[in-house]
Amino acid sequence: MIWWLLPLVSVSDAPSFAADVAPILHRRCASCHMGDKAKGGWSAETYGRLTVPGDTGETPLVPGNPGASELFRLMASDDEFERMPSSGDPVPAEELEVLRDWIQGGAEVPTEQQDVSLAELSARSTRHAPAPEHYAHPLAVTALSFTADGQRILTSGVREVLAFDVTSGRLVHRYGGLPQRIHSIVPEGEGSIAVAGGLAGSAGELRRVALGGGEVAPAVDVFRDLALGVAVSSDGTKLAACAADGSVACYDASTGRRLWKSELHTDHVADLAFTATGEFVITASRDHSAKVYAAETGELWTSYTRHTQTLPDREMYQHAIFAVATGPGSDRVVTAGEGGEVHVWEPRLYRAEDGTASQMETRFKAKSHVRTARLSGGDILDLAVTADTIYAATRSGEVVALDARPEGGLKATVLMSRPGDACFSLALSPDGERLAAGTSSGRIFLWDLLVDPSKAPAEPLLIVRP
Amino acid sequence: MFTTICLVTAAWSQAAAPVSSDEPAPVSFEFELLPALTQAGCNGGACHGSPNGRGGFAMSLFAYDPEADYETLVTGGLGRRIDLIEPGASLLLRKPLGEMSHGGGVRLAEGDIGLDIIKRWIQEGARGPEANGVRLDRLEILPEGPVLRTFPEVEEPLTATAYLSNGETLDVTSLVSWFSTNDGIAEVDAFGSVTGKGRGQCAIVARYLDQLVSVPFVFVQPVDGYEWPELDEYNFVDELVNERLRELQYFPMQTCDDATFLRRVTLDLTGLLPEHYYVKKFLEFGAEDKRARMIEQLLASDEHAAFWANKDADLLRLTRANLKEAAEPYATLLRDSWRSNQPYDELVRGLLTAEGAGAAYYQALPDATTRIEATTQVFLGSRLECAKCHNHPYEGWTQDDYYRIATNFSDGVVHARTKQGIAPWAGETSAPLDERRAAFADWLTHEDERFFARVQVNRIWAELMGRGIVEPVDDFRSSNPPSNEALLDALAKDFVASGYDRRHTLRTILNSQVYQRMSEPRENDEPDIELFSRQRRRLLSAEQISDAVKRVASEGERAQLIGGAMLGRAVASQRAREIDDEFSDWVNRTRASLEESREAALGPWQITEIFEAPDAFEHDFGVEEFTSDPLGVQGLTWTEHTEWEDGVVHPLKMPGNSAVYLTRTVRCAAAHTLTFSLGSDDGLRLWVAGKEVLTRKVSRGAAPGQDTVTVPMPAGASSILLKIWNGGGAAGFCFSAGEVVDVRLMELLEMEAGPGLDAAQEKELRDRHRSGDDEWRQTTEYLAETESKIDRWFASLRLVQDAGDQKAESERITFLRAFGEPARATSCACERSKEPTLAQALQMLNGAYVGSMVRAAAERFRPMRTGVDDLYLAVFARYPTSHERDTVNAYLDGGDVARWEDLVWALLNTQEFLFQH
Secondary structure, X not given: OOOOEEOOOOOOOOOOHHHHHHHHHHHHHOOOOOOOOOHHHOOOOEHHHHOOOOOOOOOOXXXXXXXXXXXXXXXXXXXXXXXXXXXXXXXXHHHHHHHHHHHHOOOOOOHHHOOOEHHHHHHHOOEEOOOOOOOOOOOOOOOEEEOOOXXXXXXXXXXXXXXXXXXXXXXXXXXXXXXXXXXXXXEEOOOEEEEEEEEOOOEEEEEEEEOOOOOOOOOOEEEXXXXXXXXXXXXXXXXXXXXXXXOEEEEEOOOOOEEEEEOOOOOOEEEEEEOOOOOEEEEEEOOOOEEEEEOOOOOEEEEEOOOEEOOOOOOOEEOOEEEEEEOOOOOOEEEEEHHHEEEEEOHHHHHHHOOOOHHHHHHHHHOXXXXXXXXXXXXXXXXXXXXXXXXXXXXXXXXXXXXOOOOOOOOEEEEEEOOOOOEEEEEEOOOOOEEEEEEOXXXXXXXXXXXXXXXXXXOOOEEOOO | OHHHXXXXXXXXXXXXXXXXXXXOOOOOHHHHHHHHHHHOOOOOOOOOOOOOOEOOEOOXXXXXXXXXXXXXXXXXXXXXXXXXXXHHHOHHHHOOOOOOOOOOOOOOOOOOHHHHHHXXXXXXXXXXXXXXXXXXXXXXXXXXXXXXXXXXXOEEEOEEEEEEOOOOEEEOOOOOEXXXXXXXXXXXXXXXXXXXXXXXXXXXXXXEOOEEEEEEEEEEOOOOOOOOOOOOOOOHHHHHHHHHHHHHOOOOOOEOOHHHHHHHHHHHHHOOOOOHHHHHHHHHOOXXXXXXXXXXXXXXXXXXXHHHHHHHHHHOOOEHHHHHHHHHHHHHHHHHHHHOOOOHHHHHHHHHOXXXXXXXXXXXXXXXXXXXXXXXXXXXXXXXXHHHOOOOOOOOOOHHHHHHHHHHHOOOOOOOOOOOOXXXXXXXXXXXXXXXXXXXXXXXXXXXXXXHHHHHHHHHHHHHHOOOOOOOOOOOEOOXXXXXXXXXXHHHHHHHHOOOOHHHHHHHHHOOOOOOEOOOOOOOOOOOOOOOOOOOOEEXXXXXXXXXXXXXXXXXXXXXXXXXXXXXXXXXXXXXXXXXXXXXXXXXXXXXXXHHOOOEEEOOEEEOOOEEOOOOOOOOOOOHHHOOOHHHOOOOOOEEEOOXXXXXXXXXOOOOOEEEEEEXXXXXXXXXXXXXXXXXXXXXXXXXXXXXXXXXXXXXOOOOOOEEEEEEEOOEEEEEEEEEEEOOOOEEEEEEEOOEOOHHHHXXXXXXXXXXXXXXXXXXXXXHHHOOXXXXXXXXXXXXXXXXXXXXXXXXXXXXXXXXHHHHOHHHHHHHHHOOOOOOOOOOHHHOOOOOOHHHHHHHHHOXXXXXXXXXXXXXXXXXXXXXXXXXXXXXXXXXXXHHHHHHHHHHOOOOHHHHHHXXXXXXXXXXXXXXX
């Protein structure tokens, strides 16, 4: 019983195509009228397709006239030999009512939705069950962020985002209506945040939440598996998200319209970031590669493959990449993941020195600009960066600072070590003065970087357990 | 909407609710959760237990690494697998429950104990492995068995108890993974309840973490009118086999007739068909014990030694490609071992400790991995390769055991998990490789009774009976129990008591009534599969068929060669006796002449590493105090250079200001002076028999004869020590000393005078003497040639598998390969294929090899007066029936040779010819 996904049936009197109509049509028609073998030559894949007559030649949709719309007529028919769906129960009266009202009202569909699949439109309109009132256990902190004003810490909850006061650690607000798991939170200016999450193995969502509260808007986009990362370009004009189904997508921040989507990764895309100039989107994937996309077009610019080494005369490994961080202020990219590997590189320099033939790797590696370090604490799950320092969180429960200055040699200092309590997430306050880390036991630790960052906070600021 | 949620929440809390008023103990990760996952099949080898897991989710195979599994489950996949707040949303539940697509399908259902454990574990906060170091000591299954049940009462509940290292016990009956080794005989459910399904025996096996325990079951189905027939029992083999048959109510077969026995035993022991005149004689022979006498005669034959050595050669991977020039001596060693009936433990010890030609054992197994895997498969009957990467899934072998055994066979073994060395399986960690190998050989052959003797008698049994008591013969494990444990034990005990006498075990089995049973199944009786109520019909092996076909075609030629060889042997030994009368005179003469001469015999050079020091010429690098015995100096590594000839300059790679030491032995038959001639680049120092006799600190290029020195030598062996110093630039040396005599001869003579000669050395010295005689030498050469012709012409056995002979004999080799001759690429008995194939049918019906043999045989038998009878004796080792004789004669009457070819072809393509029965 998948009870944490409750479809939206009807909320207001004027039916909306995306929220009300698309889910009904998708539910009732998709099993037969989809893809190349759509029955009767009629497809219900998108609005654009369903208005095209099938083999009978009858017009499916006549705006303002349900009776003349073949689509509606067949669904509402009393004759069980012609009624649709041809197998299964008739469409319930309340759903027919929604369809009739929508056609009667002119069958309006916003232009940007006309070629979006009904499956996607209905998924976006999923309304989630409320969050549990109390948590039986502290919740692993898989997503962590400061608000734009630096006053609050936002963490992942169950079907919600939790807001805590940064000084007292008190829970101050719960933003519900979100999917089961939350894997990434980023502030979009003062008033809103973007959230990536979903239900493991089944669905992913990118949502935007107004910090002032109010009605939950439909998802910006949906995925076939958990959405794991979301990022905002530094000028605030673009939004990008990635998911466990291997996809990466970029959106116009003002309209939410998708600019491009890429499915070149072959495994989970765990994280992504815009470069400081906003020119590129960099991804981190379990498929052992980091990809560089042109932010404007989604064109693959290059693939960073140095987390994998397959030279027969050296140690051979293939490391998943779990985290990527960029900037600030330069083209610098930091990627990290399995094996405790941290790589510092720049897309332009990398593409210039990267050969195509694998046997050339040795030669290029010798004079590569890439700086690397390998942490003893094992897999790195998240990163946070300032101009001089790279902070890394590890599966073995460490928070490590690496000296990223040119002369620093990526020297590592362990800031915290909690064996057995994996550190899933890191966040820097917008002013760069505070660092927060979240662990699998639900603890959040806070460092004042101006005072003495090398000491571990003795006590967590808070434990995520409403 | 809220109703739904409340209902579900209620369902969850119900699962968590304590059954009684006592709060249940929290779920243990190691002792409950992981076994539950194993039971559901999650961490099996085909699923998430495979090295790369499935769908990015990889656990350790059958949970051998709990810490890693915990991390994988809780923090792996970025934490997506477990949801502590809403356990039902956990992938770990939704996938196996079939709530979403899952490559492994639905693995759990409501009501399963495993499901309850996983739910509770998540609800309780997904607690990790306990840090208190408690381990599973042992798993006990009750009843232990063997369990005997008679239909229809064939149900038996088993219980499983885990004993932990802290003294606690857990009832794990519903947590272990139960399985039956034969579902046709018994099934077992998830709660350990066994139900018999058919007549026979099988084992019920329980797996719990790294423990595997099996319980033997026997199910008897009473057979209407079952009565044990009157039957001879010749020895303990018969008693033990019959006991089992009686228990399970199978009928034993009666003893086969003489013709069948002769064909069977000759093929089994020599791989050859009995010669047809031999068959006639045997059938007519009246002695009561003629079968036992025939067995003795065959056991003593060279053909037997070769045929059985060939079985060893298969397992030991004896090929020219593997062994180069070491192949022939290795083959000889294996054949001689059978010929002289060497105790088996002695043979194996020789192989494992790389004694003499036995060194080829390791040469055929070049790396640490093949060494351990081949050794354990061949001698322990265990397949250990799985344990290289994880604990063996079906046996008690752990990954640690694997690397411990590997340490016995190679230097520098590193454990895959700990990345460190490990103590050897047998012997001391600090012991050098030789001693570690010897320690393993001791353990294998004498300290542990579970493997060595049992594996070997089982192999012998399988060769004679067509199926092992444990089958496959190299897969001994508790989940693959012997079909007759008492029989296997008794044979092994008898083998040990006989002093590991393989011939004794062969004799015991061959003389049993069980071996001599008929192979025809009894009418209306469901034959047993593994209890040996009758002989098995077996397709002849590649070599057997090939030789059988050849023998039918050309037995006469072979008889001629054998006659020649016998004559040659007689002449050679007569002549040898005559020559040997002179032996002691010859020894004395030779010794005297050596003593008179002023010659010396020189051993090969040995050289140290290069030492550097500013005063390298004068500096003693720890050698110069021991100039009489430089090889005895501790901590030096000497490298032998047999290829360095005397009188030639040998360049050395040395930096400036460095020195190197060279040494060799010099033997003089008597005390006399000897002149050494040297050259060096740059300086040199020379010690002979412990005294410094030459010192030259010069800067020069090396040339022969730059320095000479004459030294008085004692009789016997002394050491020469030469130090070469390089001041800078090139370096090298040159050495010679008189004429060199036959070193080996001198050694042999010295031993003859001193400690005495062993048998091999005695023969070597005598042969040196005899080879001075032309008649003896020529006869011996003729004999060797004739014997090799016999081998080449008739024996398809290829003790040394040679790529070179493929061209010459391509027809026969293609034939052999089609019938399953192994390429000796593995140590598995299964490499010799016993499956019938289309290629075999084509070879027999119209292959080139069979074609030429059919023509030859037709030519041979056609002119004979009783040609048809003789042909039948040659092909089937029996006379034709009168019906057969009439039919055949009618067909041949008036026809040409083509009719005879048809007849031979038809007979060769009968099952009676192609099978052993």
